[in-house]
Amino acid sequence: MRTGQQYIESLKDNRCIYIDGERVKDVTTHPAFTGIIDTVAGLYDIAIDAKNNMTYVTEDGTIANKIFMIPRSREDLQERREAISKWAEATYGFVGRSPDHVASFLASFAGASHVFERGGERFKDNIVNFYKMVRDNDLYVTYVIIPPQVDRSKAAHELDEKYVAMAVYEEREDGIVVRGSQMLGTGSAVCNYLFCSVISPLRPGDEDYAISFAVPMDAPGLKLYARPSYAQDKPSTFDYPLSTQFDESDSFVVFDDVFIPWEQVFVYKNIDLVKAQFHETPAHALGNNQAQIRFTTKLKFIIGVARKIAEMNGIDKFPQVQEKLGELASIASCVEGMMLASEYYCIDDKNGLVRPNPRFLYGIVGMQDTIYSNVIKILRELTGGGVLQGPSTYKEIINPESAGDINKYIRAGSADSTQKIKLFKLAWDIVGSEFGGRHQQYEMFYNGAPFVVKGYSFRNYGYHEATNLVNRFLESYQFPQ
Ligand SMILES: Cc1cc2nc3c(=O)[nH]c(=O)nc-3n(C[C@H](O)[C@H](O)[C@H](O)COP(=O)(O)OP(=O)(O)OC[C@H]3O[C@@H](n4cnc5c(N)ncnc54)[C@H](O)[C@@H]3O)c2cc1C
Helix, strand or coil, X not given: CCCHHHHHXXXXXXXXEEECCEECCCCCCCCCCXXXXXXXXXXXXXXXXXXXXXXXXXXXXXXXXXXXXXXXXXXXXXXXXXXHHHHHHHHCCCCCCCHHHHHHHHHHHHHCCHXXXXXXXXXXXXHHHHHHHHHHHCCCEEEECECCCCCCCCCHHHCCCCCCECEXXXXXXXXXXXXXXXXXXXXXXXXXXXXXXXXXXXXXXXXXXXXXXXXXXXXXXXXXXXXXXXXXXXXXXXXXXXXXXXXXXXXXXXXXXXXXXXXXXXXXXXXXXXXXXXXXXXXXXXXXXXXXXXXXXXXXXXXXXXXXXXXXXXXXXXXXXXXXXXXXXXXXXXXXXHHHHHHHCCEECCCCCEECCHHXXXXXXXXHHHHHHXXXXXXXXXXXXXXXXXXXXXXXXXXXXXXXXXHHHCCECCECHHHHHHHHXXXXXXXXXXXXXXXXXXXXXXXXXXXXXXXXXXXXXXXXXXXXXXXXXXXXXXXXX
8 A cells, every 4th residue: 555655656657637728747746736636645644544444455465445345245335434434534525536436446347357258258357457456556546437528419429520439449469549538537637547438328339439448647648638727826725725625626538549458458349348347247336335425424514514604603593594404414314324224235246246225325326416506505595695705815814904804893703703714715615616616516417417317216216116015005995896
């Protein structure tokens, strides 16, 4: 396992990232990325610290981070949750694609590697070897598994150009050459490897797009186009506490004839298998389990902010405000409860693995877009104009010319101006800053558009139990005799 500093060193390579019209020379010193790099480095330091109980002995006798565990029992899921929660608490749930997200997918792939074998024996070996390499070197992998938005009504092969979406351009003896693009690589600028595939349904004719592989971030031809940074140019962490530390960045990814050796190819031109890798293995369920553990922490944190604001402004005494706080508490409890229920009622996979119960897991996944929008709406409502009455930066609080006014007028109850401004600036970073806006987009889309995630709940609820109940009742009465 590696330290935070070793993680930072691992990013000093020849990766190609463009931001603000320039190629980034060294991602570890660029202001758009240093905040999140420090945060991720902190996660590695937490994991390696024995008191945090985040390590386990692998099937091969090596020591690894529990984020790489292949869960075979409910107890494994619990251990995994406790480890993931440690990290979620360190980022307050505001880093979606921390290294535990794709690690969950890779562990599932390796645990159910027979699925990859259907494409040929070597693909099974490839996925297992890649998983072990990542696990034993404690690497950070993120993914791009969605084709670019061009025309969603068309299959990939029906677009006006063949290589708009990522596809196989050339097959060689030693590997394949990939050309095209993919969205949207959260954390990709600061990771070690990118897992690339497609989770959107493919259609017959899309075979060249039906691939799955991993690529190191400094592979020649791999280009990242990062969206604007929300961390850069901010006056201070006091003013934008979340933006400056947790902006994990999102990048559009271009494959400009990127060579991928066969050893890093897991699915090759196989429409059935690109889908099977996510759903016949526990990958999708475990990845979403990690996301729900993180989301539980994030909601707890936001609700804590709401409660503190209500107390600070003295509005928590009003029944109407208590009703709002009660609604937040209900929402947070439901999410946490469903996450725990999915673990408690986990189901045995016929391959000796367990996966979180899909009814409870996808029950929350399907509600996530509405849950998060609602939580943000309530927090916004509780803050009123308080999030905008603070000064432009902390500098007005320390400038002797303005400090008198700020200290006299911007305060609340027993809180002084610094305490009040600090809390309300945090609230603004949740509800109003660009970072906050991006988080609303993230929670709504990171797992697919709302109609996609509700499809998961629809398919995984287990309607037979519900319809059986209705059938039993309907059969219990007839025409009057
Ligand atoms: C902040 C953020 C971070 C992300 N991070 C990652 C990442 O790390 N890795 C990754 O691979 N992806 C990531 N994504 C991409 C994400 O997976 C996609 O945004 C998601 O799959 C939805 O696809 P889309 O954005 O193209 O929207 P679309 O699917 O085009 O949806 C846009 C709208 O069109 C509607 N629509 C589209 N198609 C249909 C249809 N067939 N029927 C009915 N309505 C339709 C939708 O309901 C929605 O309202 C991220 C997205 C965001 C916003």
